[in-house]
Amino acid sequence: xxxxxxxxxxxxxxxVSAIAVIEVKHESRKRxxxxxxxxxxxDAMNVEWGQLQLEQGTWGTHSRVERLARNKxxxxxxxxxxxxxxxxxx
Amino acid sequence: xxxxxxxxxxxxxxxGRRRWVLGVLAVAGLTLIWRAVDLQVLDKAFLQSxxxxxxxxxxxxxAHRGMITDRHGEPLAISTPVDxxxxxxQELIESRESWRKxxxxxxxxxxxxxxxxxxxxDKEFVYLKRRVSPDVAARIMALKVPGVALAPExxxxxxxxxxxxxxxxxxxxxDKGQEGMELVFDxxxxxxAGKSWVIKDRYGRVVENVERVSDPQPGEDxxxxxxxxxxxxxxxxxxxxxxxxxxxxGSVVIVDVHxxxxxxxxxxxxxxxxxxxxxKSGDLRNRAVTDVFEPxxxxxxxxxxxxxxxxxxxxxxxxxxxxxxxxVGRKIIRDFRDYGVIDVSTIIQKSSNVGASxxxxxxxxxxxxxxxxxxxxxxxxxxxxxxxxxxxxxxFGAWRDxxxxxxxxxxxxxxxxxxxxxxxxxxxxxxxxxxxxFVPRDLAQAAELSTYYQPVLSKKSLLSVRGMLETVVxxxxxxxRAAVPGYRIAGKTGTVKKFGGGGYVEDSxxxxxxxxxxxxxxxxxxxxxxxxxxxxxxxxxAVAAPVFSRIMAGALRMMDIPPDSLPITVKQxxxxxxxxxxxxxxxxxxxxxxxxx
Numbered sequence: 001x002x003x004x005x006x007x008x009x010x011x012x013x014x015x016v017s018a019i020a021v022i023e024v025k026h027e028s029r030k031r032x033x034x035x036x037x038x039x040x041x042x043d044a045m046n047v048e049w050g051q052l053q054l055e056q057g058t059w060g061t062h063s064r065v066e067r068l069a070r071n072k073x074x075x076x077x078x079x080x081x082x083x084x085x086x087x088x089x090x
Numbered sequence: 091x092x093x094x095x096x097x098x099x100x101x102x103x104x105x106g107r108r109r110w111v112l113g114v115l116a117v118a119g120l121t122l123i124w125r126a127v128d129l130q131v132l133d134k135a136f137l138q139s140x141x142x143x144x145x146x147x148x149x150x151x152x153a154h155r156g157m158i159t160d161r162h163g164e165p166l167a168i169s170t171p172v173d174x175x176x177x178x179x180q181e182l183i184e185s186r187e188s189w190r191k192x193x194x195x196x197x198x199x200x201x202x203x204x205x206x207x208x209x210x211x212d213k214e215f216v217y218l219k220r221r222v223s224p225d226v227a228a229r230i231m232a233l234k235v236p237g238v239a240l241a242p243e244x245x246x247x248x249x250x251x252x253x254x255x256x257x258x259x260x261x262x263x264x265d266k267g268q269e270g271m272e273l274v275f276d277x278x279x280x281x282x283a284g285k286s287w288v289i290k291d292r293y294g295r296v297v298e299n300v301e302r303v304s305d306p307q308p309g310e311d312x313x314x315x316x317x318x319x320x321x322x323x324x325x326x327x328x329x330x331x332x333x334x335x336x337x338x339x340g341s342v343v344i345v346d347v348h349x350x351x352x353x354x355x356x357x358x359x360x361x362x363x364x365x366x367x368x369x370k371s372g373d374l375r376n377r378a379v380t381d382v383f384e385p386x387x388x389x390x391x392x393x394x395x396x397x398x399x400x401x402x403x404x405x406x407x408x409x410x411x412x413x414x415x416x417x418v419g420r421k422i423i424r425d426f427r428d429y430g431v432i433d434v435s436t437i438i439q440k441s442s443n444v445g446a447s448x449x450x451x452x453x454x455x456x457x458x459x460x461x462x463x464x465x466x467x468x469x470x471x472x473x474x475x476x477x478x479x480x481x482x483x484x485x486f487g488a489w490r491d492x493x494x495x496x497x498x499x500x501x502x503x504x505x506x507x508x509x510x511x512x513x514x515x516x517x518x519x520x521x522x523x524x525x526x527x528f529v530p531r532d533l534a535q536a537a538e539l540s541t542y543y544q545p546v547l548s549k550k551s552l553l554s555v556r557g558m559l560e561t562v563v564x565x566x567x568x569x570x571r572a573a574v575p576g577y578r579i580a581g582k583t584g585t586v587k588k589f590g591g592g593g594y595v596e597d598s599x600x601x602x603x604x605x606x607x608x609x610x611x612x613x614x615x616x617x618x619x620x621x622x623x624x625x626x627x628x629x630x631x632a633v634a635a636p637v638f639s640r641i642m643a644g645a646l647r648m649m650d651i652p653p654d655s656l657p658i659t660v661k662q663x664x665x666x667x668x669x670x671x672x673x674x675x676x677x678x679x680x681x682x683x684x685x686x687x
Contacts, residue, residue: 032299043171043242046154047224050170050247057165057249062322080575085656 145289146300153281154244155265156309158258158272160318161353161530166250166258167272169265173227173240175218179210181237188235192218195230220263221245244281250318252360253325256376257316257352257528260363269374271528273476275312282307315351315530320344323644325356328618331637332358335601335623341378341507342637344616344645347515347606349536350524352473352508353614353645355379378507379475382482383619385510386586387441387630388604389462389500391517391555394438396461397449398551405435405554411444419492423447423499438558441568441583443499450498451491458494459486462503464546465516465523471508472525481505500584511617514604518580518612521545521552556580560609563635572603572635574643576653580612581605581638583630588622598622601633607642610654614645 058064069075129137158167175196182189189203196219203218210216220243222230227240246261248254259270267276284306289298324342332340337358344354361373375381397403414428425444429436437445450458462468468483482504489497496502505513508526516523522543524536531539559580562569569583584602587594601620606612618634618641627633646653 029298032297035299036296046171050168051224053165053168054170054247054249057168057247061249061251062253062319063326080657085653 151284153306153308156279157311164318169244172245174220178237248363279309281309320354324354335625338622343511347518382504386500386584388584393498416444435558439561446498447495455486465513514615518606521547569635572638578609578655580609585629599628601630603634603638608654
């Protein structure tokens with residue numbers, strides 16, 4: 001009787017652990033899919049970041065800024081006598 | 091008569107059948123068990139490896155190469171992720187109908203794909219195109235051609251383009267540094283791709299991560315001592331000057347005299363590192379570091395400093411340079427014209443070869459050599475730039491009178507632009523030549539480095555020579571066009587006859603200007619070289635000095651270096667903090683830009 005009882009317990013335990021294995025495996029697959037999706041998002045963001053940096057580099061080229069300042073905004077280098085040198089009291 | 095079989099005989103008859111059935115079942119069962127054992131135990135290793143070979147793949151995850159920035163963190167080289175298109179020829183060869191579309195999208199010549207596939211028929215991997223733009227990659231994947239896939243990679247971009255090309259250098263298609271700082275710091279910049287085992291399905295999709303062997307390690311970011319603003323300014327001015335003077339080439343170097351940092355280094359001709367298809371090998375050279383030349387008159391301040399150091403001379407000692415030439419041995423040293431009896435300071439101001447020779451011949455060759463060597467002439471600058479030659483300064487033991495004389499005005503020794511800038515930086519400080527550096531260095535590090543050098547020139551001589559150099563850009567000087575309004579400039583012109591084909595070439599010159607600013611408290615040293623100007627004018631004071639003036643004016647302003655020689659007409663004011671707090675911001679703003687080229 002004792003032996004049968006033990007057998008039942010062991011069989012049940014095996015069943016439970018088998019189901020747990022299935023469960024965990026399933027969970028890990030789900031997580032893996034999630035991880036892939038996140039990695040994809042990360043890569044897309046990296047691509048965008050790189051492109052934005054390059055875009056900034058292109059828009060902010062010194063030659064372009066200078067051209068815009070001179071031609072569009074009509075900025076000029078001040079004459080020496082138009083400059084006031086300000087001395088900091090500190 | 092009814093025949094009836096006894097149960098016993100029936101039993102007997104079925105027993106045979108039962109045994110037979112049981113026997114068959116037992117054999118079947120045993121066969122299955124044997125097969126199971128065979129697969130699971132005996133052949134396990136073989137089968138497992140076969141299975142893995144079909145589905146388990148070692149994939150690498152690329153990491154990005156470190157960024158190169160200027161001293162303020164402005165990017166000079168960035169890696170951004172892009173895709174490379176690759177194919178499995180064995181699969182792609184089947185879908186002939188999509189070849190044309192692929193060729194079009196990838197910009198390949200028609201039928202080139204056919205040839206490529208024919209060559210690689212027995213391979214499983216071939217790159218169709220490395221590093222395509224993201225939208226091309228998306229359109230290729232939209233075609234859904236079997237056997238075509240993308241591999242992530244990084245592409246290197248150089249936002250500063252040709253402006254910083256020689257200093258920064260570039261990488262090859264495998265992301266390895268080839269030139270410049272990309273090569274010098276390759277070990278620190280380079281990334282290590284991560285590796286992991288994954289299970290892929292029949293379509294090449296990753297279905298399970300089995301094990302990560304190593305994490306991807308991105309490269310280290312490196313800041314250079316270059317200032318992108320100065321770099322651009324110097325580049326723009328040099329390019330204009332080389333073009334206007336129809337010169338062959340040119341270089342500009344700006345160094346911080348207190349730290350030895352290189353703030354800007356530009357050359358002409360240059361190239362665009364983002365597009366190197368039409369590259370000529372001469373364009374690649376960072377001439378400011380790799381090309382040696384005879385420094386000519388720009389060396390005279392050191393000759394004069396050596397003379398002052400002996401105590402035999404001061405700035406006002408008279409030297410007779412009549413009649414405008416001097417015979418040494420069989421050679422005649424000439425001046426531009428006869429300057430008469432002049433003082434030592436005027437030798438510098440007028441750039442008298444006869445005067446410099448007379449000074450050199452009156453002091454010991456050893457002392458002259460020591461002075462030159464003490465400011466770093468004849469050695470490399472310590473910059474660590476690939477391919478930097480050490481300058482040439484022959485041993486004084488072999489100098490005869492003619493060598494002593496010619497070396498005093500810069501012939502018979504050779505330097506690079508960077509080495510000359512370093513010597514001027516030494517002249518601008520305490521006579522110690524700090525090694526040049528492409529990476530930022532603070533004053534404490536500089537102070538420690540300077541303890542390795544033994545100055546030969548005293549503070550007094552250095553100050554006196556700097557004073558003489560100021561007269562060069564003043565009225566009557568040879569370099570008046572190097573002047574910068576508001577600042578005291580100390581500098582020296584140079585016009586060097588080029589050596590080639592066994593002698594000095596007529597009408598082939600190097601126009602030089604080397605200088606220091608502001609002279610009252612030096613911060614920057616700069617060297618401008620224009621190689622073979624073919625305009626009407628070819629001498630340093632006319633060709634190189636204006637470039638010096640324009641770049642130095644911008645550099646001093648950008649570096650926030652206060653003017654040290656303001657005309658009285660310039661208004662000065664003292665900030666009154668109280669009134670600023672109460673008033674609004676002034677609505678008149680003044681643009682701060684360099685002079686128009």
